[in-house]
Amino acid sequence: MDAQMLETIKKQLAGSSDIVYQVFQVHGHACTLIYIPSIVDPRSLQVGISEILKKESNSGLDWPQFLERLERGSAFSIPSLKCFDITAAADLVVMGNVVLGMEGFPFLYYFDITKYQKRAVSESQNELVVIGPQEAFIEDIETNLSLLRHKIKHPDLKMKHYSIGKYTKTDVYVLYIEGLYKPEVLEEIDRKLQDLSIDGILGISYLAEHITYDVLTPFPLFQYTERPDSVAASLMEGRIGLLQDGTPSALLTPVTLFSLLQSSEDYYQSYFAGSWIRIVRFVFSIIALLLPSLYVAITTFHAQIIPSNLLLTIAAARENIPFSALTEALIMELTFEALREAGTRIPKPVGQTVSIIGAIVIGQAAVMAGIVSAPMVIVVSITGIASYIIPHLELGLTFRLLRFPLLILGGTMGLIGVFTAAFVLYGHLANLRSFGTPYMQPIAPFVFQDWKDTLLRVPSTKMNKRSDAFSKRDQRRQRKK
């Protein structure tokens, strides 16, 4: 590399004082190493590159032999690659490579010994399981890929690499198992990722938004997970996963509403317990969506549905409440939303206090002050608890959001408002396609085979076929002995 090249590189990297330019004299020629110490592995650098360069000078060989060995790739113990584009050299340095420029050479060698700071693989915080693997992804992509390779040891597991973002140049990997996936899904993802031009992506949800920009829906079209076993299971179902460097979550697609209502726990517990929990979960998700609106609609428009004794109790509780049932419900719901949001953001030491304040003070005191009625507090609390029963937060947030329009419609139009809104929602869900898969499979369309894993969890010895929601080929899941 001549002085001019060095100047070009130095100009591009000007202003950053953490760049190191180390010059070695090898057989009388200058070799320059350019790197950033904080993001390269010091040991590899020392042992694999610096030492070797130093020893070169003391070895009995000469310059052409050194170059020949370099060409063959046997000079250094770390594999090297060639870079012909000088302007890319600065990119390489910032990405953690060690660039080696030899005097008189028009191209550069570079070594990939990137080592970023990362945390240790820890327990999954958001997807808790009692029995079963506890490890979760971390931000470093290499670790994540290694966790996955640990689970799936088959050459058919393919990983396609993309580098996305002008400033972040983030590594994104698309994972799939050859022979199980649906080709059209992969094509669409591939096309959209290629077309993506963006400043940078910091979280994997950016990707999710950019891939599904043409569908307008509050429902999640991707499943987020931080557990390698979920990803492995989904890949083996024929789904496609996306991993991104810097995010400890993976994206899985295609997705159906019912796969978002499943948790890995269902598979690790016995099938009776798993089925029961699933049914409870399903019922409570519907409650989370419909209970406040049904309550307001029934007490305001159709009081005759409620049995007489309960009706008297509710009516007595509603005496002297200055607001209408709808307003009361909106006040309580909004207050609880605020509480929930505050509870998520609050620093841990103070978190305990907030929940106590929220539950006792607001709930109880509001009733005693006569601002809201006790049945309303019960309804809102049950709804709140029910909305957390959904294992995937993205769907839970959607249900929380959709509760409000349903509530307003129920309060202004009664049961007919609730029914029409629920029907329109159902129509929207039936119309959603997650990369070609109907969102409500296996209820709409009704695929009987897939019912083994929807509301109930049939023993795994009976689950012999892959669901065709996700995979078209290779239907046999396990051999019968």
Added chain:
Amino acid sequence: MNLLKLGIALMLMLNLTGCWSKVELDELSFVYAVYLDTGKKPGTVELSISSPLTNRLMNGQQSGGGDGGGSNKTYAKVTKTAETVTDALMLIQKDLTRNISLAKIKAVVVGKEYASSRMAELLEWMKREPSLPLGTYVFAAPGRAQMISKLTPTFETLPGEVLMKFGQNNYVLGTTIKQCLIAEASGMGYAINYLSFGNNPNDTVPAMPEYWVGMQGAMLFQKDKMRGTVGLQDARSLAWALGHPQDPVMTVTWDEGKSRVSAVFFTSKGSRTVRMTENGPVFYVKLKGRASLVYKKDIERRSKTVFSRIVIEALEKKAVQDLNEALQKTKTAGADVLELGLLMEWNYPKEWRKIRDRWEDYYKNHAEIRVKANFQIADYGTEV
């Protein structure tokens, strides 16, 4: 895109609406019982409604009506007189601060005079008014229905509840409006509970009189005309024949009154069939039951097999005799309470067509009803 348009349209609509059918719970007053009498002026009807007062139930606990009278009562009664039921209801509503809701009505009580003349009006009103449920129980008062509304609910909190429980427990009859309407539409008869009214002999505070309402029998109707009343014994027999008796109790004696047995029939059923003979239809009413003995006094200390045979015979004989008496009374009154005409219509349409038009008369004079009883002893109680 279409979802957006839909959303905007809905939002605009919501702002325009006044939410017409919306009534807050604390603006409603639920009527539990309705009492109908003939008004003082001929041709008018006096309507009373009784409904709970939710503002006095505020503390979550319903202060029992046992305080009787005074401002602690958790229910109220309003009475108005007008020419029709609907007009009277309007008169009541205009003076009330809340909207009347008839959807939770539990019982309708008709006065004796009203029952004899204006039952058709009540039935038509209940049929046509959409908010009135047809499962409401009907009762007849021994005088004016309004008296019944004064009853002091001792074991329940509201008088309407007391009446509803009468109907539900079915110890005499549990006739609902639906059964009356079916009978009226098909030209048959029906029987409703006939209440009794009097001072409560268990008065705790003599200064504030308490009234006790009970059941003393049944009132018989044919279509929409009252045909008479029968006593308690007959009413219970008729209930057994109708198919839904509630724990009939019978005591029989023999050996010139020296031996006695009391039996409770925890399992009991009644059924009716018809068979055609050359002389016309013969109606069979069959009473079935399994008796549990609760009192036994056997002078001659017979063995169990002999004893049980005697007891069963005696019980069956008494049951048949009681029911025959009751049926004779219905025949005299001309009220086809057991709806035997319908039975014939279902089974022998051709013959029915011949006598349908004069069925009332036929039932009164010619109908042959044979009663049979078939009992077994379920257990002898807890004594050997």
Added chain:
Amino acid sequence: MRTTKWQLTRFAFIYLNSQASIFLVPTLISSPTYQSWMAVMGGTLLSIGMMFCAVYVGRLKPGQAWVDFGSSIVGKWVHKVVIVLLLCWCIYYVSLDLENFVLFFGSNYLRGTPPWFIQLLIGLVIMYTAKLRFSSLIYMTDGLFLLIISASLFTVFLFVQEVDLNMLPALLHYHDPFVAAKDSWIVTSWVSEWIVFLFLVPELKLDKHVYKKLTMASLLVMVSILTGWLLTLLSLGAYLGPQIQYPFLEMIRSSTHDNIIGNIDPLLIGIWSSSLFIHSAFLIYVAVRCLSSLTNNKGKKYMVQTLTLIALVIAFLYSQNVAVYDRDYNSAVAIWIWFGVDCLPVFYFIVALIRFRKRPLE
């Protein structure tokens, strides 16, 4: 589109059952005889016969919709007239659906709410549903099938206690063939709308198994109507039944349960109303297909909205004059029109047999 084996049956059941289950029962009860069951069975048999004709016609050119190749059976202008007739019938039917529902729901639960409001609301929902992808409509019926079957079973089990079983012998003792024939004809006009099934092509293919599937759907509808009629008859009696406007509803409300079960009618109505939305939405879809074949696919963007609006206007006019609506709805003319539309496939079937038995359809 993801098709499954019995999907067509489920769709056919929901579509045919939506009107028949609630609104046919009062008609059956109002001729106060105990033999309507014979009428239902006879009507279903006739209907299956018409289904055979319709499916045969639909299969003459597999892969192409009847609306496109019908002109090669009967000639261009006759076919166009038939399409126009069908279009008008669809819109009129949707308006009747709307008005029926408004009267039913409004008079029972939402008194005081002006009918145009409920009609507008339902109209918007129908518009939205009709605009969805056709496959989504079919998927929706798949899911609703479960819900409606469970709700129906639930209703039966709950209210079977209210019935008077002594009435059962009457069902066997009454047989008047003339009345049975007339009532069969009425039932047929309600349950034989097979012509709209010809619009399922090309998304759903009509192969030789379709006969079996649609027969199954017919039988299911028959069972549903029979159960509804029987429950109502046995609990309300043959004389009170005809006097009540909505006997099915009264049967639920007149039960002596004071708890939530006896008052659960609005929820059951809500579940049933979803099948009503599907019914109307599919009719609008058929109307749009008819209209676009007449206009050669021009102006397709606003067809759904326009046609629904027309239906809304008709329904609104009816709601202003309920007596006229009653007269039209219960008139013999209406039954003749419906029967006529139901016989259109038979007409095509006969013409196709005569003209094309020897040589295949080009």
